[in-house]
Amino acid sequence: MALEVVIRPIDGGVAAPAGFFAAGVRAGIKREDKYDTALLYSVRPAAGAAVYTRSAVWAHPLTLTRAHLADGVARAIAVNSGNANACMGDYGKQAALAMARAAAESLGLRTTDVLVASTGVIGQPLPLEKVCAGIAAAAAEIGGLRGAEDAEAVSRRKESARRAALAIMTTDLAVKERAWEMDCAAGPVRLGVMAKGSGMIHPNMGTMLCFITTDAALPQPLMRDMLRAAVDESFNMVTVDGDTSTNDMVIMLANGGSGVTPAGEDLEKFRLLLNAAAVSMARAIARDGEGASKLIETCVRGAAAQEDARQIARAVCGSNLVKTAMHGEDANWGRIVAAAGYSGARFDPRRLGVSLNGLAVAAAGEGLPFSEEEAKKRLRSAEILIEISLADGNAEAVAWGCDLTHAYVDINAGYRS
Amino acid sequence: MALEVVIRPIDGGVAAPAGFFAAGVRAGIKREDKYDTALLYSVRPAAGAAVYTRSAVWAHPLTLTRAHLADGVARAIAVNSGNANACMGDYGKQAALAMARAAAESLGLRTTDVLVASTGVIGQPLPLEKVCAGIAAAAAEIGGLRGAEDAEAVSRRKESARRAALAIMTTDLAVKERAWEMDCAAGPVRLGVMAKGSGMIHPNMGTMLCFITTDAALPQPLMRDMLRAAVDESFNMVTVDGDTSTNDMVIMLANGGSGVTPAGEDLEKFRLLLNAAAVSMARAIARDGEGASKLIETCVRGAAAQEDARQIARAVCGSNLVKTAMHGEDANWGRIVAAAGYSGARFDPRRLGVSLNGLAVAAAGEGLPFSEEEAKKRLRSAEILIEISLADGNAEAVAWGCDLTHAYVDINAGYRS
DSSP, rough: OOOOOOOEESGGGGSSSTTEEEEEEOOOOOOSSOOOEEEEEEEEEEEEEEEEEOSSSSOOOHHHHHHHHSSSEEEEEEEEEEEOOOOOHHHHHHHHHHHHHHHHHTTTTGGGGGGEEEEEEEOOOOOOOHHHHHHHHHHHHHHHHHSSOOOOOOOHHHHHHHHHHTTSSOOOSSSSSEEEEEEEETTEEEEEEEEEEEEEEOOOOOOOOEEEEEOOOOOHHHHHHHEEEEEEEETEEEEEESOOOOOEEEEEEEETTOOOOOOOHHHHHHHHHHHHHHHHHHHHHHHSSSSOOOOEEEEEEEEEEHHHHHHHHHHHHHHHHHHHHHHTTTOOHHHHHHHHHHOOOOOOOOGEEEEOOOOOOOOEEEOOOOOOHHHHHOOOEEEEEEEESSSSEEEEEEEEEEOHHHHHHHHHOOOOO | OOOOOOEESSSSSSGSTTTEEEEEESSSSSSSOOOOOEEEEEEEEEEEEEEEEOSSSSHHHHHHHHTTTOOOSEEEEEOOOOOOOOSHHHHHHHHHHHHHHHHHHHOOGGGHHHEEEEEEEEEOOOHHHHHHHHHHHHHHHHHHSSSOOOOHHHHHHHHHHHHHHHHHOOOOOSSSEOOOOOOOOEEEEEEEEEEEOOOOSOOOOOEEEEEEOOOOOOOHHHHHHHHHHHHHHTTTGEESOOOOSOOOOOEEEEEOOOOOOOOTTTHHHHHHHHHHHHHHHHHHHHSEEEEEEEEEEHHHEEESSSSHHHHHHHHHHHOOHHHHHHTTTTTOOHHHHHHHHHSSSSOOOOGOOETTTTEEEETTTOOOOOOOOHHHHHTTTTTEEEEEEOSSSEEEEEEEOOOOOOHHHHHHOOOOO
16 A cells, blocks of 8 residues: 655755754855855754765765764764865864864864764865854854744744755755655654755865754664665765765754654655655756756666666766767667666666657667657756666666756866865 | 887788788768778688677677677678667667678678677668678778789778778777787787777767787687787776777687797787787777867776776776866866775775876875976876876776867767767
8 A cells, every 4th residue: 555645845944843953154165255164953962874975085074973973863063165174184084073073162062962074175174263163153143043933033043044055055056955844643743954966166076965854753773774775765876977975975863853753654654755855855966967957867667676777777877978968959769778788787678668758769679760859859858757668577766867068067177276 | 027029010900910901981871971881801711709898788790790709710890880780679680690691792701700890870770781782892892902912002902901990980080090010939920900989970879899900820719818808908998988888899800821820928929919909099099089188097006906906097087077177187186086986996095196197196195285387287288197006005907088078068969860
């Protein structure tokens, strides 16, 4: 029986769940006068879990965050954009710790209850004084938001959270924050999320950061497993340019502020909400890929095994040839078949079918006659759905990417400093 | 003791070794009036071996070639550009066979002694009548070249081989053919090569084809192993856009026309010659990558294992972020470290060093102070050498790629038909 989940979009981003506050400030890290330092705070201890980059090279904030999450509890996250704090040796290690200390002091927490994230240029010293002053300013703003519950206070709290979402951006064009409310048997719970995607600042790494808050009460090991599964079907299925950053990280905090512990069917519903939230951010990141003009969604069905479906979906979204063909609005399905072919997945090419925004262009491994005019018309859309059908089994996967444009080259060939 | 190998570049490409002839003609497959059909012929049975695409989807010519090479012997190779003969079901299978039959009839050979290769658009029927007429015309040209040994005949033979090298090109800008002569104890042997790289025709797949001829006498199993090893260190280390084609293939024929069977030290020298020939074509393919303005060579030293070195070298050459940075002549070494990080290789990031065209920019996992002006000057070069030093062991690897430019997007976003 299908589970029916009613979720209501609400305002407030990561500060929508009860007991969470967020703020973003301009600390002067970026050359332009932009928001660059964010602070996220929970009024009570929260269960915390994170998923880290699969790169062998970890930026310093990731190492610190993992250490501070060893007990599965956190109260705050300090984030800066404009500098990755990566490949900086002992200075970098101390800088990450200094950020946590600054947040702990300003918010009255233990240093080990503060997590840290950074995004920006690699191999340049983090301007610690500015960042720490920014964290203190953000903490002061959060202090000013607490207590009052009138309409104006609620509105200020939302605006403050939005500035936090702004402060984690690099060359992202769109702010990525959302929140939802869901009814459980014991009452409503809320989930908020903010993310940044593959963007460059005076170009550097395309880092993916995502912060998820919920006022549901969740046992930490369960939340950790749910988060890993959600990341696997969302952020791990996004490819903007195939590069994985030293700084990629997804952190989730559950502070129980709703007084509700989802269980049974409610827990399943919450799991779906978490997955939907992660997919929504993954899509937003793909759509906002550097220089992108189109979101590409590749859906593979009928694979022998999940991993085969995932490999094909990711290879198609990651293929420069597919990306340029979609940019050119060209139904060049041969490139899609070719990407599936080199993906590493096992499948029978003689049973492969392809459709582009609903138009079948290949079946049983061969091209179908189709109207190029109709294909061109359908590919003019800002969203392109590539559907690949196999007849090898029942496994499915979806991946997201974007087209490859002149603007990508311009953004990334620009000089660092 | 290092082996000293003296090899002399000679003219004639794949027809330089004794007993080989090649021709290229305009059969009308491509829309423009360009060479599109090539025929390579050995006057005597040759040991034959091939290395095929690692894609799960094989174009029809590959399946046929593998079948015809089951006995390890071949006499001719028929090649067309402008159509990949891929994903065409039974028609494609029959078309590949028809090409072999046409060559066999024209040259007086058994069909199973003819190999076939194609490159071009996927999923469109090969215009068989044109291709077979082209093969017959090429065979007639080869017939006219045989016998005479005067200077004019030799010159015509070279020109004919050059037209074969032209006929396998798609959007390649440079003809890729070379030949060398090497002295063995029993006399000289020759090796010729022609290749085409990642190019598109009314854009389609970027296919890599390479044909190697030698008049050395080589036992087939030995030659097959030598070819595989050479391909592994050359073509398998080239990445233009990360895509692997359904049609990629390297074929080698050794017809013993020199009367020399290299053995002992001579065999080791021949192995080095074969490797050098393959690397020379791999570099030419990378340099001529679509829209490329720079050749990028990544050299990894000090890895714990060969596979680690290979993974890092390939990931760096394949990174869109590295490719755009090199296009922008920006010493953005963070992107290089990041690519090494996600390559899947095991290494200690704290011991990693990077230099760009000889300028050290990072050591012990951290950035070094360097003059941006000097870096910019060095990166202005048409060839960029990225050297990555680890201190984990003694394994090395080299990979080749090119920068990512507006022209790449233009070529590949252009409409197919």
